[in-house]
Amino acid sequence: MKTFDHLSVIGLREWIALPELGMVGLRAKIDTGASTSTLHASDIVQFEKHGERWVRFTAHLGTLVQRRHRCEAQVVSVKTIKSSNGQAQTRYVIRTLLALGDRVWPIEFTLACRKTMRYRVLLGSKALVQAQLVVNPALTYVQEKPTISLLGAQ
Template sequence: MKTFDQLSVIGLREWINLPDLGMVGLRAKIDTGASTSTLHASDIQPFERDGVGWVRFTAHFGTVVQRRHRCEAPLVTVKTIKSSNGHTQSRYVIRTLLMLGDRQWPVEFTLACRKTMRYRVLLGSKALVTGQLVVNPALTYVQDKPQLPSASGAQ
């Protein structure tokens, strides 16, 4: 059996922060079947700032108490996503800093309505590769909650 010492182990679910968006304490579901990560968002509005494409949106997080947070981020691209049932959808893509355990790195997220889903954030395989992570699906919340000063503007 091969081992990979440089890779950190995470569970099927982990606590994350998105500090550039001012969001802390998000529960993320790890989805190795998805290439790109996804963040639950509504009221998505593209706009320009200094000739650069940006997107403004309301991010939703929390399970027992639903919280909303208004965010702005540079627009990376618009991507066509094909779901497991074959349905295609165009989604805005942003890149933002992700904190998981004691690591942080930039991750691309598509913005999509996930209100009927249990987890508001999915971490896809590209984020796992970049973060040099391996998943043990028998475990959950392996890494400590990332520490950050409390987020301002969360409701």
């Protein structure tokens, strides 16, 4: 069996932060079957800022206690995504910094309604490849929660 010492291990679920969106303490589920990561959002409104396309949306945090957070982000693209049940949906794609453990890097998120899902954030395979992360699905919350001091350093 090959081992890869230069790769960091994460579990099936991890604590993350999205510092550019002002969100800390999010639980994310790792979904290696999904290419792009997804963030639960509602009230999505497109607008123009400095001649570029942006979206304003409400991000929903937490599972038992719902918290809402208003966000704005530049639109990178619009994608048609086929969900696991085979339905196609058009979604806005944004790029923002993701903090997981002691790492911070930019990734793309599609914005979608995940109100019936247990996890409000899915991390897809592109985000894992960018950070050279390996998933051990037998583990959860392997990495420490991102700290405020780490986020302030970015």
